[in-house]
Amino acid sequence: MKYIKYSLIAALCFFMTQCTEEDGKTYPQQPAPNWSAVAEDFVSDVPVWQVADNAPASAPGWKADFSSNEQAPSWSDPDKSVYPMSMTAVVRLTPILETLATDGDMMAAFIGGECRGVAKKVMNDGVRLFFIHVKAPSSENGNVEFRYYSAASKRVYVSVAADVKYEVDKIYGTAENPEYPDFEQSGPYPIATKAWVKVDKAQLPFAIGNGDELQAFVGDECRGIKHVENEADMLYWYDILGRTEGEKVTFRYYSAEKKQVYVSEQAYVIGKRGSVIGSEDQPQTLTFVPQGSMTAYLTLDDVTAGYADKSGDKLAAFVGNVCAGIGEIVGEKDGKSVYKMVINSVSSQSAAVDIRYYSHRNSYVFTAPACITFADGKVEASLENPLTLPLVVNGKHPLKMTACIALPQNIARQATAEDMMAAFVGTECRGTAKAEQTENGEYVFRMEINGSMGTEETVTLKYYSTRNAYLYQAASAFTFANGESYGTSGEPRIPAFVIVE
DSSP: OHHHHHHHHHHHHHHHHHEEEETTEEEEOOOOOOOOOOOOOBOSSOOOOOOOOSSOSSOOOOOOOOOOOOOOOOOOOOOTTTOOEEEEEEEOOOHHHHTTOOTTOEEEEEETTEEEEEOEEEEETTEEEEEEEEEEOTTOOOBOEEEEEETTTTEEEEEOTTSOBOOTTOEEOOSSSOBOOOOGGGSSOOEEEEEEEEEOGGGOSSOOOTTOEEEEEETTEEOEEEEEEETTTTEEEEEEEESSTTOEEEEEEEETTTTEEEEESOOEEOOSTTOEESOSSSOEEEOEEEEEEEEEEEEOOHHHHTTOOTTTOEEEEEETTEEEEEEEEEEEETTEEEEEEEEEEETTSOOEEEEEEEETTTTEEEEEEEEEEOOTTOEESOSSSOEEOOOOOTTOOOEEEEEEEEOOHHHHTTOOTTOEEEEEETTEEEEEEEOEEOTTSOEEEEEEEEEOSSSOOEEEEEEEETTTTEEEEESSOEEOOTTOEESOSSSOBOOOEEEOO
16 A cells, blocks of 8 residues: 555656646646747848949049958978978969069968978069078978968968978079969969950040059959050950859940940850960950949839838839949829939849838838849839839838736746747737846836738737746737837736636
């Protein structure tokens, strides 16, 4: 009997861990929920949209970007008593890296990851040379690796140790014939090619003048280092900086007379490293068309217009991720503002235009994706009949209200700091809160609840008690009200809760 009694007690204890009794009824315990409000793309600050300048007032100063943020290394020569033997290396930078060279540059030789010599810099007939005594023991036969620090780009380049074997008293390069370590493969543009180009002056729609610029681009990234072969004939050759094979290269011309940018009608593909497009005798001929623009008249749909704020709203056009136009209010149609927008793009290309609308009252950006197709000189809609933007509002919850909730007495006595509460619209979580203890020792839950535009939504509260592992739901729901508060810190709401079975 004694054993039977202990068995019953053990079984009862096990049962109590699964179910707890309240008001004479048992309820299932539940694991702590992992509530999180649905992810939204709210913006806390007003977006700073700025149109990409296709008509700069002065020369753009196009330049390839080699910049990094590496610290200058602290290389030092090894002790001669440890490494009594040496070989000599005289090296120089490739023409591409020489365009970045400054007096603050450094170079060193390494064997097995250990610095074995720091270079001395010498100018020889206008050429920057690096003299290095590579030190080692007499038994050394490892590969020599060269490292170069560019002060201008704040980047360390490494010439992979594969071809230069250490030998005592070896001479690797001379002042007359220096060696060129292959640093570029470790940089941002490992695939350098060349292009010979010539501008067709007869087809330029402007007069050539001082301040004009011609540069190579991949997308919107400058990728060319220009060398002038014949300015009068407008014959140039470029080092084209490639990241990967197959990148598409175009050229842009800035006219100082027109203060406008033109783009080449020709495009080229970056091939294998060291490949050449054209030649000095047969360069690729470039012709240009102006970067174009179109005009669009736009208005908001009925839902978003109901929250419009003329002084704080913003409207912008994007081609890809490039801002191509900003809207300005020029009139009204059926009580809604009409925006006029000049959209800039490339006249020879067709592009899909996205419109983004920043609602100041909601601190939210809505998008109408690919709602306009760009065409140079095109006029989309009119002031009298503007295009109603098909802004995506479904699934968006830009509206906000606050809530401050306290627990009723029947469950407040079991509250702990680990308790949680959440607000739901249907099955979607729109806000969460952790328990906060007030000065009088009671717990409240403060939360921000997100709501949708153009629809009435019912909000249901759920509460999880950590102490008894019960999930509760408010006995009654409330209607979402933008900008309002359901309870305050001074007078929190105390809804009745029932246990979810």
